[in-house]
Amino acid sequence: MTMTGFFQNRDRVFALVLIVLASIFYALIGDMEEPYSPGALAASTYPRLILACIIGLSCMLIIQPVSSEQQTTIIPWKGLAVILLAAGYIFLIERVGFFVLTPVFLLLVPLVVGYRHYVATAASAILVTAGLYAVFVLVLNIPLPAGLLGD
Amino acid sequence: MLDNLALGFSAIAHLPVLAAIFAGVLIGILCGVLPGLSASTAVALMVPFTFGMDPVVAVLLLVSVYMAGEYGGSITAIAIGTPGTPAAAATMLDGYELTKQGKPGLALTTSVVASSIGGMVGVMALFAFSEPLARVALSFGAPEYFSLAVFGLTIIASLSSKNLLKGLLILFLGLLLTTIGLDGFTGEDRFTFGIPKLMDGISIIPALIGLFAMSSVFYGAEDELHRSERVSLSFAMPRLRELLRLWKVYLHSSLLGSVIGVLPGAGATIASFICYNEVRRFSRNKDRFGTGCLEGVAAPEAGNNAVVGGSLVPLLTLGIPGSATAAVLLGALMLHNVQPGPLLFQSNGEIVYAIFAGLLVACVAQLFFGLIGVPLWIKVISAPRPLLLSVIAVVSVVGAYGYNNSIVDVWVMFGFGLLGYTLKKLDFPVTPIILALVLGGILEENLRRALIVSGGDYAIFVTQPISAMLLLMAAISLLSPYMLNRLSRPGPEKKTR
Numbered sequence: 001m002t003m004t005g006f007f008q009n010r011d012r013v014f015a016l017v018l019i020v021l022a023s024i025f026y027a028l029i030g031d032m033e034e035p036y037s038p039g040a041l042a043a044s045t046y047p048r049l050i051l052a053c054i055i056g057l058s059c060m061l062i063i064q065p066v067s068s069e070q071q072t073t074i075i076p077w078k079g080l081a082v083i084l085l086a087a088g089y090i091f092l093i094e095r096v097g098f099f100v101l102t103p104v105f106l107l108l109v110p111l112v113v114g115y116r117h118y119v120a121t122a123a124s125a126i127l128v129t130a131g132l133y134a135v136f137v138l139v140l141n142i143p144l145p146a147g148l149l150g151d
Numbered sequence: 152m153l154d155n156l157a158l159g160f161s162a163i164a165h166l167p168v169l170a171a172i173f174a175g176v177l178i179g180i181l182c183g184v185l186p187g188l189s190a191s192t193a194v195a196l197m198v199p200f201t202f203g204m205d206p207v208v209a210v211l212l213l214v215s216v217y218m219a220g221e222y223g224g225s226i227t228a229i230a231i232g233t234p235g236t237p238a239a240a241a242t243m244l245d246g247y248e249l250t251k252q253g254k255p256g257l258a259l260t261t262s263v264v265a266s267s268i269g270g271m272v273g274v275m276a277l278f279a280f281s282e283p284l285a286r287v288a289l290s291f292g293a294p295e296y297f298s299l300a301v302f303g304l305t306i307i308a309s310l311s312s313k314n315l316l317k318g319l320l321i322l323f324l325g326l327l328l329t330t331i332g333l334d335g336f337t338g339e340d341r342f343t344f345g346i347p348k349l350m351d352g353i354s355i356i357p358a359l360i361g362l363f364a365m366s367s368v369f370y371g372a373e374d375e376l377h378r379s380e381r382v383s384l385s386f387a388m389p390r391l392r393e394l395l396r397l398w399k400v401y402l403h404s405s406l407l408g409s410v411i412g413v414l415p416g417a418g419a420t421i422a423s424f425i426c427y428n429e430v431r432r433f434s435r436n437k438d439r440f441g442t443g444c445l446e447g448v449a450a451p452e453a454g455n456n457a458v459v460g461g462s463l464v465p466l467l468t469l470g471i472p473g474s475a476t477a478a479v480l481l482g483a484l485m486l487h488n489v490q491p492g493p494l495l496f497q498s499n500g501e502i503v504y505a506i507f508a509g510l511l512v513a514c515v516a517q518l519f520f521g522l523i524g525v526p527l528w529i530k531v532i533s534a535p536r537p538l539l540l541s542v543i544a545v546v547s548v549v550g551a552y553g554y555n556n557s558i559v560d561v562w563v564m565f566g567f568g569l570l571g572y573t574l575k576k577l578d579f580p581v582t583p584i585i586l587a588l589v590l591g592g593i594l595e596e597n598l599r600r601a602l603i604v605s606g607g608d609y610a611i612f613v614t615q616p617i618s619a620m621l622l623l624m625a626a627i628s629l630l631s632p633y634m635l636n637r638l639s640r641p642g643p644e645k646k647t648r
Contacts, residue, residue, distance in 0.1 A: 010577050011317075018320070025327070029341065039607030041599050043334035047341060050327045057320040064316060079373035083569065086365070086544055090561050093548065102545055109541035113372050117535065124538045132549055140203035142553040 015058035022054040081112045097147020102129045156278065159504030162207060163512065171208045172509050175215025176516040180524070182216070183223015184531045185539065188367065189236050190220030190419075191476040195363035196543065198356055198483045199550025206487040207502055211509040213483050217476050218459045218513045221419055222266040222521065225452055226528045229258045238419035238455040241427040245440065245447030252443050256525075257389045261445050262452045263521030264394050265401055269453030270514040272405030273412060273460025277467075278507050280413070281496075285468040288493035293600035294611050298621035300594040303471035304586055305628040318583050321574065325587025326594070328353055336599060348559040355482045355588055357551040357564040362581055363479065364547045365568025368540050370575055393445070400430050400449045408454035412461020414628070418474045419455040426454030460510065467491050467503060471590070475582045478589045 029044045029051075089105045106125035115121065136142045163169065175197075182193035193216050201209035224236030229246035242262060249258035291299070304322060331342045332352030343349040404426035411422040430450035431440045440447045458474075465471045470492035472478035484491055489499050496503055551564035571581050605611035613619045 014577055014579070015320075018324070025342065037603055039602045039605060040336070041602060043337045043339045043341060046595050046598070047327060047330040050323050050330065053323045054320065054327065057316060057323065061316055061320060076373040079369055079572075082372035082540070082544075083369055083572075086368070086548075086565060086568075089544075090548060090558070090565055093552070093561075094558055098549070106538075106541045106545060109372075109544065110535075110537035113537040113540065115535060115537035120535065121538065124542070128542050128545065132545065135200065136549060136553055140200070140553075142202055143556060144549060144552065145558075 012062050015061040018058045019055055022051045022058070026051045026055075078113055082109060085109060085112065093147070094145045095147055097149050098144040099129065099133065099146075100148055102132070155282075155500075155504045156507060158501065159506070159508030162501050162505035163211065163509050167205070167208050168211055168505070168509070169512070171204075171212040172215045172513050173516050173520075175212040176219040176513050176520055179216040179219025179221075180223040180226070180517070180520060180528060181531055183220040183236055183239075184226050184528050185534070185536075189363075189476075190217050190224075191479055192363040192367055193217075193220045194476055194479045194483070195359050196546055196550070198360065198479070198486070199546065199553050201483065201487070202553055204487075206489055206499075207505050209487050210484060210489065210502060210506060211513075213480060214459075214463070214506055214510055215513040215516075217480065218270055218456065218510060219517050219520075220476075221455050221459055222263065222270075222452070222517055223528070225262045225266065225448075226259065226525070229255060229262060229448070230529055236419075238423045238451075238458075240420070241423035241451035241455075242448055244427070245442070245444050248441065248443030249445075249448070254443070257393070257445065258443075258448050259525050260389050260522065261394060261397070261448045263518055265397070265404070265449040265452040266456040266521070267514045267518040268401045269405040269408055269456035270459060270517065271511060272402070272453075273409045273457035274507060274510045274514065275460070276406075276409035276413070276457070277460040277463050277510075280464050281468045281503070284464065285493040285496045288469055291493065291617065292615075293597040293604060294615045294618040295621065296593060297597035297601055298612060298618040298625070299469055299471055300590045300597065302621050302625040302628060303465075303469075303590050304583075304594070305625045317579050321579055321581075322583035322587050325584035326591045328584070329588060329591025330595070335596065346559075348557065352592075353588070354554060354560050354563055356486055356554050357560040358567045358588055359479050359482050359585065360547050360550050361564035361567030361569075362571040362585060364543050365564060366571030366575065366581070368544045368547070369568060369572040371536065371540050397445060397449045400446050401453050403433075404430060404450040404453035405457040408457030409461040411454070412458035412474075413464045418462070419458045422454040422458045423451035426450040456514075463506070467495060467506070468493060470495075470593070472586065475585055478582075478585045481589050 026048060029047055085105065085108055089101060093101055103125040106128055107121055110121045133144065136144055163172070178197060179190065179193055182188040182196075183190065194213050197213060197216050201212060204212070221236065221238055224234055224239030225242045225246065228234040228239040228243035229250055232243055232247040232250070234240040234243050246258040246262065249255065329352070331349055333340050333343075333350050340350060407426050407429060408422045411418075411425060427440075427447060427450050430446050431437055434440065434446060436444070462472075462474045462477045463480075466477045466481060468491075470481070470490070472481045481491060489495070489502055547564060547568070548561055551561045552558065554560050570584070574581050574584075601611050602609070611618070612622065
């Protein structure tokens, strides 16, 4: 198999990434305090055992025969856009506040996905924001980030 | 025993509790109807709404969502030929055929009657087996709990039967994540990278919300799911006589489903197909199956709803989840300071008996809402999916934030959402990581406790009879899905002349 062929198989690439990460973590955990009583395991022993299993199983995944249909995975732009929108929403929610940011997010996601019923989207954005505020803040007494609207 | 059931009914005979059960049934059916939202996702999404609730109200809301979610999937399967949940795939075989023949009312009514009977039989099984099993489990020590956790983790075999190696890899990845935080024995920090919020380890509820709900948003956004289904059906209700003649099917499949539910990992989907095949095998009219026969609708529906009660047996008595949804329920119970396990019957007996009684009420509510609400559920199928995705995303963020009023928990939820999405894209199973998150702590703690007791002798796990038996059962559980899969394959077709 060529190197290109190897990297076109997503399982093998994933296994390779896990081997690298597990090796780094194995080195990071280092040697921990000696057990304080006979038979007791050090805090590092159990994670090391798990990391060794991850490395071993990843090696097995690399050498296991694969079907020809397993190729590289492409993340469609819509999926990626929603991931970025969600990350932005989380990043800004404490700064801008739930009440201001949530309707914007609820308007943007359907637009990005390709939904073009603007009235329904706007109505849903307002109703859902108000509904969640009512349930969490007024009924369950769980504070939501106020952001720009103050404490 | 009946006294305990009476105690349960008295615990639920309050307006907030009954309202929670009815709301849970409605929400469960609603989520089950929507393709892409499983019962597990529905329960995970509802957990944040229970944060401030009384434990009894919260737990009954969630178990009602679980029960009705399993039923709701059949409505979509029958109406549009797309299973709302994986467990409804078997129902679709005959249910959708009946719809094509202009008899959706017949199929939908049979489905809700069978589901409700199956649910009740499952609860009876839970009632009958859980207390005796909990009494046995009272004698468990560290070696037994370690072996029990190993047994629970063997569930991955059935959930990863396509590729056990991938399932095991993801399981160990999940176990590694449970080691993050301060070590409970020595106080040393492991993989916290100096982030104080990680000292307590990964918060399980935000992680579960991410793995189930947020990942479904990312996955749904790229799919053709925004296509709305326009459905219009006419409803001719079946005669009572037609429903009653199926009593043998209801009983047979309900009992079979209850037993399958108790087995770790077999789950509702496998139960549906096994019940369908078993009823077909014993039928005198095998050829009618797949062409729109009522037995083909009743069997899988009774089976997959009976699984709910069955899967709560190991959860409540041993603290071991029997399915992915039960794993979410375990996290939710712990959130409300209810620790499932043998001591639960002594420490929180009221909640256990309230669950028994509440599930019986939920079955009746499911029958009621299922019968009168069909036109409404059909409208729900036409709901615009993009709006739903954005709402799920917001509920996930707000739910993770509300867990501890911390943005770190929201990032944990987002991270697990990305992980779940990546695993789905790479065709790796997600459930092993969920089970590992739930059972990882029990596994490590009891491994280390047992070794301290034995002075480092690993033989303690096989010299203690119950522990040895549990390890043997774990080995059998690892192999059982292959045996069950063989059973659930259709038998040889009758030769046509």
